Amino acid sequence: xxxxxxxxxxxxxxxxxxxxxxxxxxxxxxxxxxxxxxxxxxxxxxxxxxxxxxxxxxxxxxxxxxxxxxxxxxxxxxxxxxxxxxxxxxxxxxxxxxxxxxxxxxxxxxxxxxxxxxxxxxxxxxxxxxxxxxxxxxxxxxxxxxxxxxxxxxxxxxxxxxxxxxxxxxxxxxxxxxxxxxxxxxxxxxxxxxxxxxxxxxxxxxxxxxxxxxxxxxxxxxxxxxxxxxxxxxxxxxxxxxxxxxxxxxxxxxxxxxxxxxxxxxxxxxxxxxxxxxxxxxxxxxxxxxxxxxxxxxxxxxxxxxxxxxxxxxxxxxxxxxxxxxxxxxxxxxxxxxxxxxxxxxxxxxxxxxxxxxxxxxxxxxxxxxxxxxxxxxxxxxxxxxxxxxxxxxxxxxxxxxxxxxx
Amino acid sequence: xxxxxxxxxxxxxxxxxxxxxxxxxxxxxxxxxxxxxxxxxxxxxxxxxxxxxxxxxxxxxxxxxxxxxxxxxxxxxxxxxxxxxxxxxxxxxxxxxxxxxxxxxxxxxxxxxxxxxxxx
Numbered sequence: 001x002x003x004x005x006x007x008x009x010x011x012x013x014x015x016x017x018x019x020x021x022x023x024x025x026x027x028x029x030x031x032x033x034x035x036x037x038x039x040x041x042x043x044x045x046x047x048x049x050x051x052x053x054x055x056x057x058x059x060x061x062x063x064x065x066x067x068x069x070x071x072x073x074x075x076x077x078x079x080x081x082x083x084x085x086x087x088x089x090x091x092x093x094x095x096x097x098x099x100x101x102x103x104x105x106x107x108x109x110x111x112x113x114x115x116x117x118x119x120x121x122x123x124x125x126x127x128x129x130x131x132x133x134x135x136x137x138x139x140x141x142x143x144x145x146x147x148x149x150x151x152x153x154x155x156x157x158x159x160x161x162x163x164x165x166x167x168x169x170x171x172x173x174x175x176x177x178x179x180x181x182x183x184x185x186x187x188x189x190x191x192x193x194x195x196x197x198x199x200x201x202x203x204x205x206x207x208x209x210x211x212x213x214x215x216x217x218x219x220x221x222x223x224x225x226x227x228x229x230x231x232x233x234x235x236x237x238x239x240x241x242x243x244x245x246x247x248x249x250x251x252x253x254x255x256x257x258x259x260x261x262x263x264x265x266x267x268x269x270x271x272x273x274x275x276x277x278x279x280x281x282x283x284x285x286x287x288x289x290x291x292x293x294x295x296x297x298x299x300x301x302x303x304x305x306x307x308x309x310x311x312x313x314x315x316x317x318x319x320x321x322x323x324x325x326x327x328x329x330x331x332x333x334x335x336x337x338x339x340x341x342x343x344x345x346x347x348x349x350x351x352x353x354x355x356x357x358x359x360x361x362x363x364x365x366x367x368x369x370x371x372x373x374x375x376x377x378x379x380x381x382x383x384x385x386x387x388x389x390x391x392x393x394x395x396x397x398x399x400x401x402x403x404x405x406x407x
Numbered sequence: 408x409x410x411x412x413x414x415x416x417x418x419x420x421x422x423x424x425x426x427x428x429x430x431x432x433x434x435x436x437x438x439x440x441x442x443x444x445x446x447x448x449x450x451x452x453x454x455x456x457x458x459x460x461x462x463x464x465x466x467x468x469x470x471x472x473x474x475x476x477x478x479x480x481x482x483x484x485x486x487x488x489x490x491x492x493x494x495x496x497x498x499x500x501x502x503x504x505x506x507x508x509x510x511x512x513x514x515x516x517x518x519x520x521x522x523x524x525x526x527x
Binding site for chain 1: 408410491492493494496497515
């Protein structure tokens with residue numbers, strides 16, 4: 001029985017929480033009530049048997065616990081309207097559960113909250129991660145993360161951020177913020193921005209879990225596109241680092257080790273997103289990842305298609321980093337000299353002067369043109385700017401190779 | 408919930424025409440808000456060079472010419488609205504003409520229930 005309760009906790013806790021926040025209008029009160037309800041379940045269910053509808057039992061028990069607490073603490077204004085039984089007709093139950101979870105996600109990702117608060121609140125309240133786990137994942141002290149969460153919840157309460165799914169007029173703009181939060185979590189896990197490890201699997205898992213949840217709740221094109229993008233990248237996780245802990249570029253990865261089940265799932269989602277014609281930047285990035293995933297080797301990749309997709313992406317979301325990626329794809333299609341001209345032009349514009357990958361890309365093109373002197377200078381500049389230990393190791397290795405050749 | 412909306416912009420960039428148009432649009436917006444039951448009060452302010460600041464230190468009032476802080480953008484007016492939540496307040500803020508030239512800061516009002524009601 002305790003095992004069963006643990007499973008129910010895992011499946012239902014955050015859903016029950018989302019409903020409790022709506023009923024109780026207070027994140028902290030909802031969290032305490034949720035924990036008390038599960039404590040009561042641990043005592044009662046082994047004795048009386050599993051209730052017919054455990055989720056409804058938990059919501060009801062938690063609501064009474066909260067009302068008790070408010071009465072004890074004489075918080076009369078918070079009790080207002082809480083004492084009547086909320087009646088949701090059974091046929092509406094599924095709809096209400098979906099809406100409550102969406103309310104929670106949109107509230108945690110409200111644009112009135114700073115991005116670091118959005119991420120912290122989403123991982124804590126929607127995913128149910130502990131404060132300590134989020135702090136570890138983002139390499140900050142637990143006290144700092146706890147403070148961030150307190151600040152976020154205080155802003156929600158005092159500024160009157162509504163617990164609502166935005167109306168049709170605002171939905172697509174607000175959904176963009178939610179998708180950005182999920183992608184930031186994924187990226188932080190996938191390309192840990194600093195430190196010894198390049199990959200933080202816990203954050204990647206959470207981002208994918210959030211992506212799946214959102215596809216289930218709100219199956220819009222870009223939601224599917226984002227999940228496809230994450231799955232197609234995640235499919236390559238085992239081949240990004242060699243047995244010796246070295247970074248492996250796409251062209252050097254063992255493609256037989258890519259996770260075909262994830263690639264297949266990603267492709268299916270992507271097709272559905274593209275067919276809708278409502279897709280955006282995430283779907284286009286997923287399409288680029290899909291072209292790579294389908295290619296038997298780097299050389300056999302459809303680079304013309306990749307260049308074309310980067311051009312679509314540039315129209316949807318202009319950025320110098322996308323231009324850099326396009327330049328690298330052009331180099332693959334037309335040869336390193338053509339790519340080098342584009343990268344030089346980009347670097348001369350200045351925005352990417354301090355971006356280590358721009359210098360690393362330039363170095364690689366010089367290397368392929370057999371211009372060792374110029375390649376060496378660019379690798380050195382990239383090494384100065386890189387923060388990631390694994391990336392620095394990769395750049396040092398390339399520098400050593402050049403020095404051996406020249407010796 | 409009540410929100411105060413503080414409109415900041417660089418006073419020097421407004422032309423006389425723009426200022427007049429902004430006033431007319433703002434007045435229309437206030438009437439619109441009033442018809443929706445969302446209006447509490449609003450007003451433009453005179454130029455910041457008319458500001459005077461007062462600080463009381465050790466019981467003595469120090470009066471100085473000028474605003475609280477010299478900034479690139481200055482407080483030029485305010486609205487107080489009464490709406491259901493922040494989303495409604497943000498929607499109104501987006502309709503304030505000053506938002507197109509500067510920034511509208513939206514602040515929830517900390518409501519006290521023991522304040523007097525103004526006698527006219």
